[in-house]
Amino acid sequence: MTTLLVKNVQILVTMDDHRREIAGGGLFIRDGFIEQVGVSAELPAEADQVLDLRDHIVFPGLINTHHHFYQTLTRAVPAAQDANLFNWLKTLYPIWARLTPDDVRISTQTALAELALSGCTAASDHLYLFPNGSKLDDEIHAAREVGVRLHASRGSMSLGESKGGLPPDSVVEDEDAILKDSQRLIERYHDPRPGAHTRIVLAPCSPFSVTADLMRQSASLARQYGVHLHTHLAETQDEEAFCLQKFGHRPVAYMESLGWVGADVWFAHSVHVDESEIGVYAHTGCGVAHCPTSNMRLASGIAPIMKMLQAGVRVGLGVDGSASNDGSSLLEEVRQAMLAARVLAGLRGASLSGEAAPPLMTARQALEIATRGSAAVLGRSDLGSLEVGKCGDFFAINLNRLEYAGALHDPVAAAVFCAPVRVDYTVVGGRVIVREGNLESLDLHALISRHNHAAYRLLNA
Numbered sequence: 001m002t003t004l005l006v007k008n009v010q011i012l013v014t015m016d017d018h019r020r021e022i023a024g025g026g027l028f029i030r031d032g033f034i035e036q037v038g039v040s041a042e043l044p045a046e047a048d049q050v051l052d053l054r055d056h057i058v059f060p061g062l063i064n065t066h067h068h069f070y071q072t073l074t075r076a077v078p079a080a081q082d083a084n085l086f087n088w089l090k091t092l093y094p095i096w097a098r099l100t101p102d103d104v105r106i107s108t109q110t111a112l113a114e115l116a117l118s119g120c121t122a123a124s125d126h127l128y129l130f131p132n133g134s135k136l137d138d139e140i141h142a143a144r145e146v147g148v149r150l151h152a153s154r155g156s157m158s159l160g161e162s163k164g165g166l167p168p169d170s171v172v173e174d175e176d177a178i179l180k181d182s183q184r185l186i187e188r189y190h191d192p193r194p195g196a197h198t199r200i201v202l203a204p205c206s207p208f209s210v211t212a213d214l215m216r217q218s219a220s221l222a223r224q225y226g227v228h229l230h231t232h233l234a235e236t237q238d239e240e241a242f243c244l245q246k247f248g249h250r251p252v253a254y255m256e257s258l259g260w261v262g263a264d265v266w267f268a269h270s271v272h273v274d275e276s277e278i279g280v281y282a283h284t285g286c287g288v289a290h291c292p293t294s295n296m297r298l299a300s301g302i303a304p305i306m307k308m309l310q311a312g313v314r315v316g317l318g319v320d321g322s323a324s325n326d327g328s329s330l331l332e333e334v335r336q337a338m339l340a341a342r343v344l345a346g347l348r349g350a351s352l353s354g355e356a357a358p359p360l361m362t363a364r365q366a367l368e369i370a371t372r373g374s375a376a377v378l379g380r381s382d383l384g385s386l387e388v389g390k391c392g393d394f395f396a397i398n399l400n401r402l403e404y405a406g407a408l409h410d411p412v413a414a415a416v417f418c419a420p421v422r423v424d425y426t427v428v429g430g431r432v433i434v435r436e437g438n439l440e441s442l443d444l445h446a447l448i449s450r451h452n453h454a455a456y457r458l459l460n461a
Contacts, residue, residue, distance in 0.1 A: 004029040004392065004430040005047035007040040008054040010399060011411055015060045015371050015385040019364075021412060025058070029392035032195055032429035037386055051432075053396050056424065057411045059367065060386050061121025061393035062330040063374030066230075066268040066289035066318025069111035069125045069139065070096065070104055073455045075326035085236045085298050089166060092323060097171050098461050101134045103454050105142040110451045112146040113442060114328035115319075116433050119395035119423045122374075122383055123148055124289075124318075126230065126268070128155025128205040129171045136185055140198060147433045147441050149196070149393075151378055152189070153203035153230050154182045156218075158210050164246065166208045175214045179221060186225045194382040195391055195429060203230040207251060208242050215258045222264065228379055229260065230289075233267035236300045240272055252277040261286055266377045268318060269294075270308075271301040278304070278311050287314040287377035290369065292340040293333060294320035302344045305337065305369075306361060316374030330370060332420035338366040363416035395434075396425040 005028055012025030014037060028036040028043050036043050074080075080091040104127070115123055127136055136154050143150040159165030160172040182202050190200040202222040204210040215231075222229050234240065234251045243251045252273060255261055261280065266287030273281075281288065290305050308315050319325050319333050341361035349357040375384025382391050399411050403421050407414035426434035433440055 001031050002430065003047040003049070004427070005044060005050045006053055006058065006394075007043060007050065008052050009040070009058045009396070010053075010055055011057045012037070012386065013057065013059045013367075013412055014387060015368060016387040027386060027392065027394070029430040032392055032431075034386060034388055034390050034392050037388060049432075051425065053425070055400050056396040056398050057415065058386075058394050058396045059119065059415070060371045060384055061395055061426070061428065062119045062334070062370045063316065063378065063380070063383060064115055064120050064123040064318055064330050065266065065287075065316035065374045065377050066291055066320055067111060067123055067125045067328065068127070068321030068323070070099060070107045070127060071321035071323035072107045072110045072114075072328065072451065073099075073103060073458055074323040077323065077459065080323070083298075084238070085300060086166060086238045088298060088324065093168055093171055095458055096129055097131050097168070098458050099129070099134055100132050101138045103458070104134050104138040106447070106451050106454050108139045108142040109146055109442060109447055111322060111328045112143055112148045113439050113444060113447065115330055116146065116148050116426045116439060117422050117437075118329040118331040118420070119397075119426055120330040121148060121393035121395065121426060121428045121433075122151070122378070122380070124151035124153060124201065124230070124378060126153040126155050126203050126205075128157055128203065128209075130173065131171060140189055144197070145441060147428050147431060149198075149383075149428060151199045151201050151228075152185075153201040154185050155203045155205050156182075156210060156214065157205045158214050159208070165210075172209075175211065175217070178214065179217055182218065182221055183225075186227055190225070190227055192226065197429075199227070201228045201230050206232040206239070207247070207254060208239060212247070212258060215260060219259050229265045231260070231267060233270060234272045234277075235269035235295070236298075237272060250277070252280055256280065264379070266314070266316070268320070269300070269303065271295055271303045273304065275307065278308055278313060281308065281313045282311040285314070287316060289316055289318040289377065290337060291318045291320035291333075292336040293327075294324040296336075296340065297324050297326070302340050304344065305341050306345065306359060309365070314373065314376045315369055316377035317370040329420055331415070331423070334366045334370050335416050335420055337361070337369060338363060338416055363413040366416055367412070392430040393428050395423045395427070397421060398424045
């Protein structure tokens with residue numbers, strides 16, 4: 001057995017049902033799970049490892065519900081800088097077709113390193129193309145070296161341009177092969193137990209890149225094995241027009257027709273949904289991965305997150321692909337979620353003459369989306385808050401820094417309102433991944449060099 005004692009925390013933000021913020025708080029973690037939470041003086045005096053985090057604020061680990069790790073290799077590509085989603089994809093698909101298994105491994109570790117340094121302790125990644133012998137296994141093994149929990153989504157594209165889809169035929173797969181590999185991955189890697197470091201998700205890419213038959217068969221396979229389902233949905237008006245023309249339905253109604261609704265389903269984006277579609281999400285239990293930076297970067301719009309929360313929809317946070325963000329800082333995304341919601345509230349308020357102004361998202365609400373909300377979206381009752389029986393996943397920030405000068409009257413809000421920072425500690429299951437602002441598990445200098453070399457090769461092949 002191994003134990004970790006965290007003590008003397010200036011403010012311990014539990015995000016439990018009582019939303020406690022404990023001054024002078026601490027945690028006692030045994031074998032990866034929290035055994036005690038409270039004031040430091042009430043905790044055991046000794047442990048195998050002790051972290052004295054005086055002057056720090058501690059939060060539950062942030063949870064990323066949507067990403068494309070491989071896209072770290074194609075950030076800020078000149079030809080794709082000023083394109084909307086469909087044109088952006090068409091520009092990048094040929095570049096991504098050159099990916100190799102080593103590229104998948106390198107990009108996975110780069111993305112997870114950046115996430116860990118922003119307080120992320122669990123991440124879901126959506127890998128939906130597998131050129132040149134690449135496999136989801138490459139990502140899973142690379143992630144284990146970093147130490148962040150991974151929900152590895154076995155994405156897929158089967159509807160190429162020749163059949164009316166968006167992606168070129170060179171990056172699509174045979175549907176029987178997709179389903180066979182999906183089953184293999186579930187049986188080999190999926191861990192349903194509390195505290196799991198690896199889970200498998202089935203994730204056909206989008207309505208414009210897979211067939212209805214693959215969507216149905218993927219849902220059937222996922223439910224046979226008890227794994228979750230994920231896809232992009234209602235991201236842009238182009239997608240809405242595509243679905244209406246090809247299927248005769250708006251995106252949400254199309255998902256309903258395929259049986260793709262329920263508590264085991266979550267959708268990335270959901271920017272273009274109306275109140276009745278939000279009602280479908282709430283009634284059926286569908287989750288949403290909110291990706292504000294990507295939606296702004298690609299001019300897709302702003303998802304109506306406050307309406308979703310008010311309706312009871314499960315909402316989590318995602319950074320999305322690092323070629324549409326172009327970063328992997330989840331703490332920065334918390335801030336963006338709050339600010340984007342306020343922009344939308346301002347736009348709505350300006351058009352509602354005589355009605356009460358829409359509520360503004362608070363800093364604590366934004367943090368809750370990225371912790372409790374994200375955990376609920378991924379179906380992780382063992383994550384998202386710091387309470388007895390849950391995983392010992394948290395991050396800590398030293399408050400004595402330039403970015404927080406003048407803001408310590410409310411350090412919790414300061415972590416969101418002030419400029420995003422690199423965290424000082426990230427701990428996953430009681431294991432220190434980031435210590436004093438440095439990643440413990442990888443040589444970052446060597447990784448950056450390899451990553452830049454791979455990115456140069458992809459863009460100049």
